[in-house]
Amino acid sequence: MRRKRSAAARVVQGTVVRRVDRYWRALLSTVAAVGLVLGALISLPGAAQAAGSLPCDIYGSAGTPCVAAHSTVRALISSYNGPLYQVTRASDGATANIGLLSQGGYADAGQQDAFCGNSTCAITKIYDQTSRHNDLTPGPAGTSGMGADRGADASELSVTAGGHKVYGIWISPGVGYRSSGAASGVAVNGQAEGAYMVASGTHVGSACCFDYGNAESTPADTGNGHMDAVSIATTCYFAPCTGSGPWVEADMENGMFQGDNGSNTANTGNNSTYVTAMLKNNGQTTYALKGGNSQTGGLRTQWAGALPTRGGYRPMHQEGGIILGTGGDNSNWNMGTFFEGVMVTGYPTDAAENAVQANIVSVGYSGETDVPNGPQGTITGPGGQCVDVAADDTGVNRAAVQLWNCQSYAEDQYWTHHANGSLSTIGRCLDIIGNGTANGTQVELWDCNGVGGQVWNQRADGSLFNPQSGRCLDSPNGATANGTRLRIWDCNGSAAQRFTLH
Template sequence: MVRIYDQTSRHNDLTIAPGGGANPTADQGANAAALPVTAGGHKVYGVYISAGNGYRNNATNGVATGSQPEGTHVNNRCCFDYGNAETNNMDTGNGDMDAIYFGTLCWFSPCAGGPRVAADLENGLFAGGNGSSTANTGRSSAFVTAMLKNNGTSTYAIKDGNAQSGSLATRYNGALPTQAGYDPMTKQGAIILGIGGDNSNGSVGSFFEGVMTSGYPSDATENAVQANVVSVGYSKSVTFPVNGATYRLTNLTSGKVLDAVNCGTANGTPARLWMWLNNTCQLWSIAP
């Protein structure tokens, strides 16, 4: 999958992310057939992010910048993000990002539960307040609604919900972090998916649909969005793995992938963990 289309008039399409400060090599596109689900009774496809996959748009239209206001396949690596990031693929400092993170990485100890929705504001995944918030106990439903809003100068909020039923839970609603650089925010307006602001691409996660707003939405608006999402009726379409699809088998601790030594294909070829080399020696199919 080389392009994810923005269906609004802004046309902020996402393409495969270039290299950045954390990983200078360009990312890979996700397998377009790897995540089929049912929504509204129709078969649709999400984006199945493996380590090394990522999407980005550094030249966006209408995305908040500076201090303007904004709007079980997981791991503990950085960073399964969706949202506002730097326009040069580098970590340029605190407050330069405003992205939703979902995963089990605990940046500010102590953490509770997980996986959890957190705010990636650059140089920190904030569960609430100044980083640690044990009230943010996570969300383990099969489909998760994740919301982050940030008025850029004083306040941010984190909410999550079961995308199949029920209402949103407010995990944090209060002041921006007091560490230097976050108040006011200095957002730059790029859009990322599945990576961190500096192309940190060791994360995994599943993405179905998202929206970024300019402005600070009301609780009533967010509740209406959650009700609409629930009404669609997300459900699993097929059992993983997908017949005929190929996958990178990634060690979640090291970020390295399963590799056939010297691209061998004969019986008895040894396998090893190795860095991702962007070749077929590291792609595997799994019999359903």
């Protein structure tokens, strides 16, 4: 069952640049922690970050180098000037790499806008910015019973970072990414590691699993302690929990842990528009969770203490795979929005983590994160209901197209009307079953292929007219109940055939 959520955006502008006199410059050469914090504070939104000031620079200077760095928003290493992600165009299968406006800077969203044009694009690769090439691609089917993952709609959510338009990764059920096997340099068999991600605190759910971090090398649950991923979700796996979340949690396989053996009532959650979620684990006895508002302020420690005493977690048994948006066995039922994240080897210092949070705040993230705001819009029909795809954003071929209560975060209620007359959502088109023309033929979702049964022309009376059949999109007998299956019928100008594209 879907639940509507709201968001409030707050713009944080800039950071304070302080003069450093000779005394402090001399001290900085020997006191690394102070250098880390000041390095993060001298970055300004709207420009490439200063050398040594980005998250992987900070972690590396503290002796915990990045082994993976992923973002569709910005460089996470000051020397990086390569691609951030790859998009694939639905109309012809062509691909394009989306890079940076400048070295160490922000994504060139204009590249994506120009390439995707009147088609839709999916994010089909997220490049690792480290030299290890731990790239992420849509994951294979796993033992959870779910099929292979699809890539996220590339234009689903745009926000502002560093004063520039950028795109986040909108995760819906069925969307997810994974490394191929064990990733290079990622912790295994009880080695220490850390990770963070910047994600939405308003586009969240309670299903399994919106994770980023270490997972099995194959998409299967291989036992307790074989995962070590950070999550933000409304999942209260070990009761009691405080409030309704979302909470920053650790997915260590077979449990979403907030502290010690699971429950931790001191974790009060974080529902800010942007959330910094951090996890570190020494692999043997101890782990910590931290959360913060990515737009302002510092980090709050949610847990710093013992690993679970349940069997399998002391020591950990990580396998070194990397996941984004799913669980280790490819459980991909949850939702979330991802902007950036890294994984490091070793147990990060508090000073390094504080400096990373200061750098994140300096980015000036702004914009809502729970409402799709790309070129698509909703289609409302009889009773003010939305045109919706059955099965909650999974969008497979033959999925029923129906009426349902409008919900701001429901990806499959946002449609793009293309120049060729087609209407698409989650990478597929509104289609008449069997390319049929007879009265009463139902509509469904199907791969966009340019056939006549996928052409819909909006007419002055509000109807959506299909020229091939000579009939209109229709709600049987004007029904408005959730789950009403849509069809084609002789055009008659009734309320049952009035649809508004927003």
